[in-house]
Amino acid sequence: MLTSIILLTLNNMDQTVRCVNSIRMLTHVPYELIVIDNGSTDGTIGWLYEQPDIRFVCNGSNAGFAASCNQGVALARGELLLLLNNDTLVSPRWLPQLQAALLSQDAVGIVGPVSNFVLPLQKRPFHYAGDDSFFRFADGFNFQDPGRWQNATSLSGFCMLLRRSTWDALGALDEQFAVGGYEDIDYGYRALRCGLSLRIAGDTFVYHEGNKSFDRNRMDMYAIARVNRRLFLRKWGFNPERLILQLDPGFLPGIRMLAHPHHEPTSAAVPGGWYGVDGSGCVYRVERGVKRPVASYESLLHLGMSMDRVALGADAILAGLAVGTPIRPLTGLMWDYPDSFLARDPGGGAHMIAYGIRYPIHDESSCRSLGLRPEEAAGIRYEQLHALPEGWPIRMDPWEEHELLDHRVYAGPDGRLFYGEGQRLRPIRSDETLRRYGWSRERAVALPPHVFYRTPVSYEVD
Structure with missing residues (x-):
């Protein structure tokens, strides 16, 4: 089975030579090597002309990661496709082990190795002390072990292996992502949405120096990332960190978690994110289809809540919900807090805590503009x-x-009220609905028109 290895270059000739030599030395299964050069001026192109085993294309300027990978795939003859950065060193048995992880199940869509400079779930500790030391380390690390494979919700594009049939089904990388960044997260999410899994081959280590094309070619990596992250956010409606920083089972194919915050609620779903009190005086927070008892009145105050925002007479709704884990923020354990809340650190800095990730808020005006x-x-x-x-x-x-903050009342441009849940807007039927859940018109956040019109509308809250 032929694997087409697609390598992108933009100067950094020394890195490219090291990478290619490692491929030649350590790849003992059939492969072809395709290089797409994005305007190198350091001798890379002359070197490529001297390599009889490399097919290459020379772009006059930087076409960007996505477009260049698409060019390479168009030239590829292999049944398997491997996208690889040029600031990498491959390792003993790297390709057969990646192939084993990919081909073990038809439902595996994309596979990536572990590395030293990579997304958090793929990262493994390693101190680089020269190429020879790396090869010795990797020779001991790389032994095939399916027990070290794991599911993921994102994979870094520095080294990704997939079937040609998967590429044909998903389509090309999205070239809207300029230069480089987030097109790999986008592609992985597209695979998940098609029911394919992403797999980390934890038994295979590929060294990655990281960001060399950005650094040596004086590109503003932060500015590029900011633009591309916004593009992802507008395209899919949620923060990409939810795929990158943790393994949230709700994003995995074939898993439909009850009231997962990313899944669209059903027509009869009780909204989440509100507080209610039952006939016995016990206060609960409703989250993910369960009611979580609030441990004490002090706990409620600690979370910035007041009784005027707690729904009274909520017995009928609460009675139909299973009891979840208690909310006990005074323990200091993060799993004793709600799914999402506004936090303040000892220095007065504000942070939005949402689904296990913290988002620092730059200043008070940014905080208040979100309501x-x-x-x-x-x-x-x-x-x-x-x-x-x-x-x-x-x-x-x-x-x-x-992303649109969950569990808030929003006002549309015409004054209609909506409840934010799962990055969707749920129309609020009436003032009685507001009272039922302890909400109020006075606290409704005015949505900018462009945000309102791009946000999908979901089932009504009664």
Whole structure:
């Protein structure tokens, strides 16, 4: 089975030569090598002309990662496709082991190795001390072991293996993502949506120096990432960190979790994110289809809540819900907090905590523009914050930097009220609905028209 290895270059000739030599030395299964050069001026093109085993295309300028990979795939003859950065070193048995992880099941769509410079779930500790030391390390690390394979919700594009048939089914990489960044997250999510799984081959290590094309060619990596992240957010409606920073089973194919925050609610679904009190005086927060008892009145105050925002007489709704784990923020354990809440660190900094990820909020105006009230933030210690992965900061234009916040009442341009849930807007039927869930018109957040019209509308809340 032929694997087409597609390598992209933009200067960094020394890196390219090292990478290609490692492929030649350590790849003992059939492969072809295709290089797409994006305007190198350092001798790379002359070197490519001297390599009889490389087919290559020379672009006059930087076409970007997505477009260049698409060019390479168009030239590829293999049944398997491997996208590879040129600032990498492959390792003993790397390709057969990646192939084994991919071909073990038809439902596996894309496979990536572990590395030192990569997305968090693929990252493994390694101190580089020269090429020879890396090859010795990898020779001991790389032994085929399906027990070290694991599912993922994203894979880094620095090294990705997939079937040609998968590429044909999903289509090409999205060339809207400029230069490089987030097109790999986008592609992985497209695979998940098609019912294909992403797999980390934890038994295979490929060295990645990281960001060399950006650094040596003086490209502003942060500015490019910011533009591409916004594109992902507008395309799919949620923060890409939810795929990158953790393994959320709700995104995995074939798993339909009850009331998962990313899944569209059913027509009869009780909304989440509100507080209600039953006839015995017990206060609950409803999340993901269950009711979580709030441990004490002090816990409620700690979360910035007040009894005027707790739904009274909610017995009928609460009675039909199973009891979940208690909300006990005073323990200091993050799983004792709600799914999402506004937090304040000891220095006064604000953070949006949402589904296990913290998003620093740049200033008070950014906070208030999203309808968040800093005075209602829950106090949280630095060690609690640092235990959570950090997402993209909310600043400058927060409506463009962050997904629509769940569990808030929003007002559309014509004054109609909606409830935000799962990055969708659920129309609120009446004032009686507001009272039923402890909501109020006075706290409704006015949605900018462009945000309102791009946000999908879901089932009504009664």
